[in-house]
Amino acid sequence: MIIRNLALIFLIMVLWMGCASHPPVLPQTPVKGEVNTGFSFALENVIPVIWWRYGINRYTDIGFKLGIPISGTGIDINRILSKRDRRWDVLNLAYSLSPNSSFDFTYYMFKGSKRKEKTNPYNIGWTGFRVMIIPNGSYKNKNSEIDTSVRFGFLFGRRFGYRWGFEAGYFHDFRSGFDAENPDYPHKNPENGWPTQFSKGAGLSTQLFLYLGQTKKKKK
Numbered sequence: 001m002i003i004r005n006l007a008l009i010f011l012i013m014v015l016w017m018g019c020a021s022h023p024p025v026l027p028q029t030p031v032k033g034e035v036n037t038g039f040s041f042a043l044e045n046v047i048p049v050i051w052w053r054y055g056i057n058r059y060t061d062i063g064f065k066l067g068i069p070i071s072g073t074g075i076d077i078n079r080i081l082s083k084r085d086r087r088w089d090v091l092n093l094a095y096s097l098s099p100n101s102s103f104d105f106t107y108y109m110f111k112g113s114k115r116k117e118k119t120n121p122y123n124i125g126w127t128g129f130r131v132m133i134i135p136n137g138s139y140k141n142k143n144s145e146i147d148t149s150v151r152f153g154f155l156f157g158r159r160f161g162y163r164w165g166f167e168a169g170y171f172h173d174f175r176s177g178f179d180a181e182n183p184d185y186p187h188k189n190p191e192n193g194w195p196t197q198f199s200k201g202a203g204l205s206t207q208l209f210l211y212l213g214q215t216k217k218k219k220k
Helices: 002-017
Strands: 035-042 049-055 060-066 074-084 087-096 102-115 118-134 149-159 164-172 204-216
Touching: 118 164, 149 204
Parallel strands: none
Antiparallel strands: 035 049, 035 204, 049 060, 060 074, 074 087, 087 102, 102 118, 118 149, 149 164, 164 204
């Protein structure tokens, strides 16, 4: 009974959020030939998403995530732009399949922390900003040819240890504003009441990450 009620609440929250999807975050620098995997639990996806990351070299890695049956599936690539001491900046380009499929362009700023004069490799925080483009959302505007939602916003996250981390952020479409009754960019589909690509909820993201670690030893 408890599990069923929690599942129902989670489903209602997902429908309210607008069903967009975003790439998972592995807060560590890539290693050539190394494969890491994990799960992402998000309000954007009803079912957890499994993901893999493969290190191309020490500056670049690519990721693939698989949703069940398909929502949440996507691909992305990371490129380290700068690295200094315990800080590094990354540019991420991603595409995710969902009811409001999107392209994400994200600039991450990672920072590791120190404890007792030694670096903790798993206590890492990050902030960033993202441009999110939904080129062909779930709602088809009959009064306008513009069905694309373009959003901008900020995010933050932290890895707490070897297994767990989280991220939260919000990305707003300034054309649709905050008025849910906007006739040109409605936040709810007038036919079924579901959130559209212009809704405020479509830009809200929360993710919980379960890191499973390395699955393939790097090539010598």
